Amino acid sequence: MGNLFDFMAHGFEQFFQYTAFPHFTIGHIVMIIVALAFINLAITKEYEPLLLIPIGFGILIGNIPFLQDANLQIGVYEPGSVMNYLYFGVIKGIYPPLIFLGIGAMTDFSTLLSNPKLLLLGAAAQLGIFGAYIIALSLGYLPEQAAAIGIIGGADGPTAIFLASKLAPDLVGAIAVSAYSYMALVPVIQPPIMRLLTTDKERVIRMKPPRSVSKLEKILFPIVGLILTTLISPSAMPLLGMLFFGNLLKESGVTKRLADTAKGAMIDIVTILIGLTVGASTQATTFLTAKSVGIFALGAVSFMIATCGGVIFAKVMNLFLKEGNKINPLIGNAGVSAVPDSARVSQVVGLEYDKTNHLLMHAMAPNVAGVIGSAVVAGILLSFFMG
Amino acid sequence: MFLGLLQQTAADTSAAIIHKNSVKFLELDPWGIGMAVIGYLVVFAALLFLYLIFANLTKALNLNIKRLLRREGKAEEIKEDQSISGEVNAAIAMAIHLYYSEMHDKEDTVLTISKVSRTYSPWSSKIYGLRQHPRF
Numbered sequence: 001m002g003n004l005f006d007f008m009a010h011g012f013e014q015f016f017q018y019t020a021f022p023h024f025t026i027g028h029i030v031m032i033i034v035a036l037a038f039i040n041l042a043i044t045k046e047y048e049p050l051l052l053i054p055i056g057f058g059i060l061i062g063n064i065p066f067l068q069d070a071n072l073q074i075g076v077y078e079p080g081s082v083m084n085y086l087y088f089g090v091i092k093g094i095y096p097p098l099i100f101l102g103i104g105a106m107t108d109f110s111t112l113l114s115n116p117k118l119l120l121l122g123a124a125a126q127l128g129i130f131g132a133y134i135i136a137l138s139l140g141y142l143p144e145q146a147a148a149i150g151i152i153g154g155a156d157g158p159t160a161i162f163l164a165s166k167l168a169p170d171l172v173g174a175i176a177v178s179a180y181s182y183m184a185l186v187p188v189i190q191p192p193i194m195r196l197l198t199t200d201k202e203r204v205i206r207m208k209p210p211r212s213v214s215k216l217e218k219i220l221f222p223i224v225g226l227i228l229t230t231l232i233s234p235s236a237m238p239l240l241g242m243l244f245f246g247n248l249l250k251e252s253g254v255t256k257r258l259a260d261t262a263k264g265a266m267i268d269i270v271t272i273l274i275g276l277t278v279g280a281s282t283q284a285t286t287f288l289t290a291k292s293v294g295i296f297a298l299g300a301v302s303f304m305i306a307t308c309g310g311v312i313f314a315k316v317m318n319l320f321l322k323e324g325n326k327i328n329p330l331i332g333n334a335g336v337s338a339v340p341d342s343a344r345v346s347q348v349v350g351l352e353y354d355k356t357n358h359l360l361m362h363a364m365a366p367n368v369a370g371v372i373g374s375a376v377v378a379g380i381l382l383s384f385f386m387g
Numbered sequence: 388m389f390l391g392l393l394q395q396t397a398a399d400t401s402a403a404i405i406h407k408n409s410v411k412f413l414e415l416d417p418w419g420i421g422m423a424v425i426g427y428l429v430v431f432a433a434l435l436f437l438y439l440i441f442a443n444l445t446k447a448l449n450l451n452i453k454r455l456l457r458r459e460g461k462a463e464e465i466k467e468d469q470s471i472s473g474e475v476n477a478a479i480a481m482a483i484h485l486y487y488s489e490m491h492d493k494e495d496t497v498l499t500i501s502k503v504s505r506t507y508s509p510w511s512s513k514i515y516g517l518r519q520h521p522r523f
Contacts, residue, residue, distance in 0.1 A: 116441040123434040130423035137419040143412040144405050146419065167405060209472045214452075217445060224440060232433040358473040360480075369434060376433045380426045385408045386401060 023065035027284030035059035035279070041184065048184035048341070051157065054272055055180055058279015065284075076280040087277040090172060093165045095274040096158035097242040102267025103158075103339070103371065104222070104246025105259045112365040113217050114210035117317070118327070122369025124313030125335025126377050128153025128306025132298050139294060144168055147381045149295050152179045153302025154374030155186070155336035161278065162239060163378045167385055173281035174292040178299035180278075186341040189300070190307050190333045191349050197311045198329045202318075203353040205328040207362045215253070222247040229376055235386070236379025243375065303336065310335030310366065327362075334363040337370030 016022060038056030042049035061083070062076055076083040089095040112118060129150040136146035148168040151160045152175060160179040164172045182189065222244035230237050249259040281287075310332035318326050330350050334342040346363035416422055 113441060113445065116438045116445070119434045119438045119441075120431070123431045126427065126430050130419075130427050134419040134423055137417070143409045143419070143422075166401075206473075209476070214448065216448060217441075220444065221441070224444070225437060228437050228440060229433050232429065232436070356474070358477050361473070361476050372437075373430055373434055376430045377426060380429050384412075384422060384426075385405050387408070 054275025062280035096162035105263035118365035121366035125310035127309030131305035132302030233379030235382035
């Protein structure tokens with residue numbers, strides 16, 4: 001009888017070891033709270049719900065502790081687990097180009113083509129990437145880590161994941177979560193900076209309405225755009241190639257089915273996989289470090305610098321533009337490539353000062369230019385470190 | 388297994404190259420200013436190049452269209468101002484928004500008729516069944 005009790009006690013003890021309870025740490029609880037905050041923000045505030053819900057739920061999945069070294073093959077970092085296979089697409093940079101294909105198939109470059117000078121705002125806002133790079137270096141991060149952190153300022157989740165997976169694979173989780181979090185917080189971060197850097201007179205500048213763009217121009221853009229940008233930055237080929245390919249699928253008018261798949265089911269599937277696995281990669285044991293906290297702080301700084309870069313450059317451009325062709329500096333913030341959130345911020349802030357001044361169409365131009373710009377920067381950084 | 392080994396070797400090689408370049412960067416450009424300046428100039432150059440090409444390509448295409456229309460004697464069809472005003476864009480956006488919001492997918496799936504109990508109803512009131520004598 002005693003043996004039976006010993007056996008049962010041992011069985012219970014063993015079972016208890018296999019449950020999550022004995023392995024819970026403060027870190028896991030913190031991460032679960034972060035996950036719940038993400039899900040709450042997505043549902044109640046509707047901040048980037050398509051990203052924050054998968055990431056938030058992924059964080060929950062990744063932070064249910066389990067018995068390590070038991071070869072359970074369930075964790076995202078355990079070779080052979082399902083999550084590990086799915087995470088393969090993140091660490092090998094497979095998902096970001098597929099997302100870019102979908103973005104290309106969704107994006108209308110007409111506003112950019114009708115006013116191509118707004119491309120320069122997309123370049124100006126990349127200041128955030130290099131500003132954050134310099135600050136990260138001064139804080140003691142290695143150059144390749146600083147570059148991967150800096151790309152958060154491009155406000156482009158797939159680009160950030162793509163670059164981080166190549167340059168600093170151990171920081172992918174922190175960088176991705178930081179990039180997506182700040183992308184969701186664009187409506188909170190950008191408006192105060194935009195108001196601070198502009199005058200009342202500048203905020204009510206009416207821009208010339210965009211002209212209608214011919215089909216030929218729309219078809220030529222992805223072809224010429226690809227050739228030009230990848231000649232300068234060939235390392236960005238996986239991203240820019242897919243972006244422009246997706247756009248040609250859309251604009252050619254003869255591959256509607258492919259364009260529909262790229263911007264519909266395919267991008268949805270990849271978004272689910274990337275969001276969930278990136279979230280799951282934030283296990284408290286590997287994620288909650290001083291480095292990750294630093295990455296979060298640097299992410300915010302890079303977003304702010306990028307916003308300043310765009311707004312200030314729009315003001316500089318105005319010095320050289322004739323009356324009637326001036327740019328409303330409130331669209332400068334849209335140079336960060338959080339599409340279409342930052343363009344929406346331009347519209348909302350613009351309407352606060354003039355109820356009939358619609359800036360959304362104009363802001364979409366630097367917004368999509370920012371996508372191209374951040375992909376070019378990712379290519380430049382890759383060529384610096386891997387060349 | 389061989390493929391896995393090959394992939395591992397490739398990954399190790401990339402990591403070694405990155406590390407080598409990283410050390411070089413720390414030596415030559417410890418503050419990152421040089422890299423930032425070069426990178427910023429390159430991205431500016433790339434997008435400036437794209438701007439110049441498209442600003443001129445558009446002009447060239449428009450000139451070509453105008454020449455063709457003039458040759459066909461349809462010069463009056465050439466419109467100088469092809470812009471769409473912000474109000475028109477806003478109206479189009481609103482129309483599309485209304486169109487899509489019309490296709491509501493959040494419907495109440497409860498189809499039962501809710502019972503409302505009223506003690507009085509004009510349908511059952513006798514007073515409406517009687518002739519009303521006018522009062523003077």
